[in-house]
Each structure stands twice: as C-alpha cells, then as structure tokens.
Amino acid sequence: MASTTTLEFEKPIVELESKIEEMKALADTLDIQPQIDDLERQIEILRSEIYRNLTRWQRVQIARHPDRPYTLDYITHCFTDFIELHGDRAYRDDPAIVAGLATLNGRHVMVVGHQKGRDTKSNLYRNFGMPNPEGYRKAYRLFETAEKFGLPVICLLDTPGAFPGLEAEERGQAEAIARNLKLMSQLKTPIVIVVIGEGASGGALGIGIGNRVLMLENAWYSVIAPESCSSILWRSWDYKEQAAEALRLGATDLIKVKVIDRIVPEPVGGAHRDPVAMFQTMVETLTEELDALCKLSGETLVKERRAKFYDMGVWTEA
Amino acid sequence: MAWFLRKNRNITTEQQLREMPDGLWTKCPECATIIYRKELEENAYTCPKCDSHFRIGSSKYVDVLIDHGTWVETDRQVRSADPLEFIDTRPYKARLKEAYSRTDLPDAVTTGTGAVHGVPIAFGCMNFGFIGGSMGSVVGEKFVRAGRRALDQKMPFVFISASGGARMQEAALSLMQMAKTSAFLSELGEAGLPYISILTDPTTGGVSASYAMLGDVIIAEPKALIGFAGPRVIEQTIRRKLPEGFQRSEFLLEHGFVDLVTHRKELKKQIATLLTHLMSGKS
Ligand SMILES: [Zn+2]
Numbered sequence: 033m034a035s036t037t038t039l040e041f042e043k044p045i046v047e048l049e050s051k052i053e054e055m056k057a058l059a060d061t062l063d064i065q066p067q068i069d070d071l072e073r074q075i076e077i078l079r080s081e082i083y084r085n086l087t088r089w090q091r092v093q094i095a096r097h098p099d100r101p102y103t104l105d106y107i108t109h110c111f112t113d114f115i116e117l118h119g120d121r122a123y124r125d126d127p128a129i130v131a132g133l134a135t136l137n138g139r140h141v142m143v144v145g146h147q148k149g150r151d152t153k154s155n156l157y158r159n160f161g162m163p164n165p166e167g168y169r170k171a172y173r174l175f176e177t178a179e180k181f182g183l184p185v186i187c188l189l190d191t192p193g194a195f196p197g198l199e200a201e202e203r204g205q206a207e208a209i210a211r212n213l214k215l216m217s218q219l220k221t222p223i224v225i226v227v228i229g230e231g232a233s234g235g236a237l238g239i240g241i242g243n244r245v246l247m248l249e250n251a252w253y254s255v256i257a258p259e260s261c262s263s264i265l266w267r268s269w270d271y272k273e274q275a276a277e278a279l280r281l282g283a284t285d286l287i288k289v290k291v292i293d294r295i296v297p298e299p300v301g302g303a304h305r306d307p308v309a310m311f312q313t314m315v316e317t318l319t320e321e322l323d324a325l326c327k328l329s330g331e332t333l334v335k336e337r338r339a340k341f342y343d344m345g346v347w348t349e350a
Numbered sequence: 351m352a353w354f355l356r357k358n359r360n361i362t363t364e365q366q367l368r369e370m371p372d373g374l375w376t377k378c379p380e381c382a383t384i385i386y387r388k389e390l391e392e393n394a395y396t397c398p399k400c401d402s403h404f405r406i407g408s409s410k411y412v413d414v415l416i417d418h419g420t421w422v423e424t425d426r427q428v429r430s431a432d433p434l435e436f437i438d439t440r441p442y443k444a445r446l447k448e449a450y451s452r453t454d455l456p457d458a459v460t461t462g463t464g465a466v467h468g469v470p471i472a473f474g475c476m477n478f479g480f481i482g483g484s485m486g487s488v489v490g491e492k493f494v495r496a497g498r499r500a501l502d503q504k505m506p507f508v509f510i511s512a513s514g515g516a517r518m519q520e521a522a523l524s525l526m527q528m529a530k531t532s533a534f535l536s537e538l539g540e541a542g543l544p545y546i547s548i549l550t551d552p553t554t555g556g557v558s559a560s561y562a563m564l565g566d567v568i569i570a571e572p573k574a575l576i577g578f579a580g581p582r583v584i585e586q587t588i589r590r591k592l593p594e595g596f597q598r599s600e601f602l603l604e605h606g607f608v609d610l611v612t613h614r615k616e617l618k619k620q621i622a623t624l625l626t627h628l629m630s631g632k633s
Contacts, residue, residue, distance in 0.1 A: 194559075194578065194579075195587075196578070196579030196583045196584050196587050197579075197584065197587055197588060198584060198588055198592065198596070200578070200579075201577050201578060201579065201584065201596070201597055202605055203605075204563075204605070204606075204607045205559070205577075205578040205579070206558035206559040206562070206563050206576075206577065206578035206607075207559075207563040207607055209528075209559040209560075209578070210528075210532060210558075210559050210560050210561070210562070210563040210564050211563075211564070213528060213529055213532035213533070213559075213560055214532045214533075214535055214536045214539075214564055215536075217529075217532060217533035217536040217537075218536040218540070233516075233525060233556070234525070234528060234555075234556055234559040234560075234578070237525055237526075237528060237529060238559075240529070241529050241532075241533070253522055254521050254522050254525065255516045255517075255518060255520075255521050255522060255524050255525040255556070256516075256518055261438075261518060264518065265438035265439065265518060266438060266439055271438075274438075275438070278434070278436050278437060278438060278521075279434075279436075279518075279521040279522075280434045280521055280522070281521065281522065285434075285522075286522055289433060289434075289522070289523055291522045291523065291526055337533070338533045338534075338536070338537060341526065341529045341530045341533045342494060342530055342533065342534065344487075344490070344523065344526040344527070344529070344530050345486075345487030345488075345490050345491055345520075345523055345526065345527060345530065346431045346433035346487050346520075346523060347428050347429060347430060347431050347487045347488050347491055348428075348429050348430075348431045349427050349428055349429070350427050350429065
C-alpha cells in the first residue's frame with residue numbers, strides 16, 4: 033500500500049520495494065524474473081528482521097503513523113448499520129470521542145472510541161483526539177444506554193491524552209474521567225477494550241475499563257507519553273527513546289504485568305501496511321471475545337471485571 | 351517553607367540551629383508571622399493570622415482528626431517493588447531508598463482505623479513528602495485494603511488526598527491504580543457506606559481523576575491546588591498565563607466540583623456531623 037509517510041527504519045524496505053517496481057516494469061521486455069524473485073526474498077528477510085527487532089520508540093512511531101487506521105475506519109470496515117450518537121446532553125458534542133450503535137457479525141453493540149483527524153482541518157475538529165470532559169460524559173451516558181438495552185460495549189483507545197486546557201479544567205476533566213472509571217466497573221453488560229494506537233494516561237483509561245483489554249501489536253499504553261516522561265524525569269525533551277524503554281509501554285511488556293489480556297497481531301509493518309487484513313483480524317478477534325463474554329451472567333461480568341483490576345499492581349510485604 | 355514541612359535532613363546545620371533546636375516556633379511563609387508550636391498545634395497547622403494551610407503529612411492529620419488513643423495503623427508492611435526495573439536519571443530503587451530514610455514513612459499513603467468524635471472509620475491519608483505523594487501500586491493496594499476494612503466492619507471510609515499524580519516509575523501499573531481504586535469504590539457504593547474524600551494541596555493528575563473526585567461528599571481545604579492537568583502544562587497548551595485562583599479549591603466550589611471548602615480547624619467536627627447524617631439510616 034502506498035504510504036504518505038515513511039518512517040526512518042522503514043526506508044531500506046521502501047527502497048527495495050521501489051526497485052522491484054522498476055524491474056517489474058521492465059520484465060515484459062527483459063528476462064529478469066529470477067532477479068525479481070531474489071529481491072522479493074530479500075525484502076521478506078529484511079522485513080521480518082526489522083519488525084522483529086523494533087525498539088519501543090519505533091513502535092510508538094508506528095502507533096502514531098498518519099496512515100494508521102483510526103476508530104472510524106474500524107467502525108466503517110468492521111461494523112455495519114452504524115448510527116453515530118452525539119452529545120453529552122449537558123454541554124456539547126465532543127468530536128474527539130465518537131460513539132454509536134452498530135452491528136458486529138450480527139451482534140448489536142455500543143461502540144465508543146477516541147478519534148484523531150488525518151489533516152490539519154480534521155485534526156482541529158477532532159482536537160487531535162484529545163477529549164474534553166463532555167467527551168467522557170457522552171461516553172458515560174451511552175454506557176448507561178448500553179446497560180439499559182443489554183448491549184455489549186466495545187471501546188477503541190487511541191489518544192495522546194485528555195485535553196489539558198483551561199475550559200477542560202473548568203468543566204471538570206478529572207471528575208469526568210473518574211466517574212467513567214466507576215461506572216465502567218459496575219456495568220452488567222460485557223465490555224471489550226482494544227488499544228488500537230496511543231493509550232496515553234487517564235485520557236485513554238477514561239473509556240478503558242473492560243472485562244477484556246486487548247492491544248494491537250504496535251500500540252502503546254502507559255501513564256505518560258515518552259516525550260513528557262523525558263521532560264519531567266530527564267528535564268529535557270531529548271530522552272524520549274530512553275523514556276519509551278523505561279516505561280515498558282509495548283504490548284509484550286504489558287501482557288507480562290497483566291495490564292492487558294491479549295495481543296492482537298498486526299500485518300507485517302503495522303496496521304497501515306494492510307488495513308484490510310487488519311480489519312479482518314479485528315472482526316474475528318472481537319467476535320471471539322464477545323462470544324465468550326456473552327455467555328456469562330451480569331453478576332459474573334461485574335465480579336470478574338473488578339477482580340481483574342483489583343489484581344493489578346506489584347508490591348512486596350515483608 | 352516552614353521547618354516542619356521540610357523532611358529533608360540534609361538541610362544546612364545553620365538552618366537547623368536557627369529553626370529546629372527545640373521546635374518552639376516557626377514563621378508563616380505567607381505572612382511571616384511567628385507562630386509558636388503550641389499555637390500551631392491548636393490551629394491544626396494553619397496560620398492563626400492569615401489562615402494559610404501548611405502541608406502536613408499523615409501523622410499530623412491523625413492528630414488533627416482522629417480521637418486520641420483510637421488510631422491503629424494498618425498495612426505498613428506493604429512496600430513498593432520495582433517491577434519494571436525503572437531507571438531514569440536514577441534507579442527507582444534508589445529513589446525509594448532515599449524516600450524511606452528521609453521520611454520514615456511506609457509510602458505515599460498511610461492507612462488505618464480510628465474514631466472521629468466517637469464514630470469509627472477506616473482512614474487513609476497521603477504523604478506528599480514521599481515522592482510527591484505519587485500513586486503507585488502501594489497506594490492503590492492500601493486504598494483498597496483500607497476501604498475493604500470499612501466494607502467488612504460497615505464503617506465509613508475517609509480518605510485525604512495530597513498528590514502530584516501517578517508514579518511514573520511504575521508506568522502502566524500506576525495508571526491502573528486509578529482503575530483499581532475506582533472499581534473498589536463502585537463496590538463500596540453498592541454497600542451503601544459513605545466515602546468522604548478530602549482534597550488538600552495539591553491533588554492533581556491520576557489521583558484527582560479517580561478516587562479523589564468520587565466522594566459521596568468532597569471537601570477541599572482552602573486554596574488547595576486541585577485539577578487534572580498541572581498549571582504549567584495548561585499554560586504551555588493555551589500559551590497564556592492562567593488567571594489568579596485558577597484550579598484552587600474556591601474555584602472548584604464555584605464550578606460545582608467540590609461540596610465544601612472547609613478550614614482545617616473545622617474539619618473534624620464537620621466530618622463527624624456528615625457521617626452522623628449519612629449513617630443515620632444504618633442501625
Ligand atoms: Zn500567615
């Protein structure tokens with residue numbers, strides 16, 4: 033798939049790919065098929081080497097890739113009959129969080145997710161995927177709607193953080209997030225969370241309490257973004273790579289400490305390299321998770337969800 | 351800063367000689383009034399002249415709020431581990447070690463049981479002096495254990511927050527303490543037991559966006575800094591100075607996010623009265 037942005041570590045692959053394209057154009061007149069085959073084998077090896085050994089910071093870059101599928105892309109390609117529902121019924125509609133009713137493989141669900149923009153204009157409209165309190169309150173009222181009508185909830189997490197603005201504080205950003213954490217801990221309906229891109233801090237967690245917490249292979253999830261961590265702990269913006277390593281913010285790190293339950297594999301090179309395959313995986317994965325959860329009673333769902341979060345943390349007792 | 355706030359024992363000997371010898375007096379950092387120790391205690395560690403509320407840790411809050419002789423500390427043995435082997439400019443283990451020796455505290459929270467004007471409660475109080483009152487696994491676990499004691503013994507739960515936010519050195523695990531504590535409060539709420547949250551200077555970040563803001567009643571001490579994002583981050587975002595009093599207790603009261611702003615001297619009596627009201631349905 034043609035990409036608008038090439039990350040530094042992707043360059044050797046992209047160079048070989050364009051070379052193959054050139055050779056293919058000549059293949060009609062010259063007998064160079066063996067050479068093309070050879071190059072393609074080389075690419076495969078290079079690819080698997082590069083992507084097997086990605087640093088945490090490189091994964092952060094994939095998670096932020098401008099071509100990466102966002103919440104509305106998953107909604108469009110994985111769900112049917114989507115009807116977006118707007119507004120928190122109190123102040124305004126927050127475009128940084130989208131939510132609505134949809135069907136997944138024949139099952140009716142409530143889907144909620146952070147939404148980034150793809151260009152300057154849409155990013156201004158979506159506030160770069162950074163919600164204000166009314167975004168969390170829209171989610172809150174729709175979680176209640178899901179509960180009322182017995183609809184499973186699917187939340188897709190992808191935000192650089194809750195918006196740190198003056199009005200956001202005035203309207204109670206902290207309270208809005210806190211109330212969601214509590215409500216999501218008491219819903220009797222199944223909740224599945226998927227971190228699809230960036231899972232930054234309380235802004236991500238604000239729609240992130242579920243029976244199952246899944247994470248795409250190249251997504252990141254932590255208490256703070258690596259740049260901000262660098263600026264606070266190293267007192268400089270220059271240590272983002274080290275901060276990303278120290279924070280252990282990758283999917284394979286988080287499954288070890290039981291912050292997430294399952295890693296969803298991405299196509300080689302990241303979700304943006306083959307979105308169709310990614311959407312297919314997402315449908316299959318979500319269906320499987322919901323099939324299992326929908327067999328459980330409401331009481332069991334609440335009890336297990338709480339138990340899972342009670343279990344989080346590591347400490348010692350002498 | 352007043353001498354009793356200064357947990358750092360590395361301060362110069364000269365200063366110690368001037369301020370510490372018998373701890374007889376201190377100077378208010380706001381209005382420079384000289385306050386004698388006895389007067390300070392009688393005023394619940396606030397300035398008798400300008401009402402400035404000094405930052406105090408859990409042991410002084412126990413003195414201020416809990417009936418004499420009723421306090422029993424719990425779970426002191428729960429200590430921070432270093433699950434991620436976190437190293438920034440210094441290893442997390444070294445920071446912890448220093449915090450223990452400097453403060454004599456078990457972590458950024460102290461928990462226990464006691465009585466407030468005869469009403470038994472489960473109680474927790476954060477220690478801002480311990481790594482900025484940051485919330486890691488220990489804070490989350492002790493919060494839940496203290497709350498569970500309230501649940502088991504059908505007592506109210508009172509918790510005092512003072513925190514700069516989540517503990518970065520525990521990364522995603524500290525973030526998850528927001529989820530853990532809030533999940534527990536949903537359980538406590540279903541049991542119909544009161545949870546009173548008291549916000550002191552400062553209550554920001556992950557603590558504000560979880561248990562601090564989930565009280566059945568939320569009380570703030572005067573002029574405490576309370577918010578999700580820190581003022582510096584907001585100023586960087588909006589590229590202008592924040593107005594006077596922004597994110598202070600009185601600002602939150604005005605905007606509807608706290609029930610009361612209460613002088614520390616009145617806190618004990620007010621908590622007792624509130625609990626009497628809220629527990630009146632239980633016999
Ligand atoms: Zn004073």
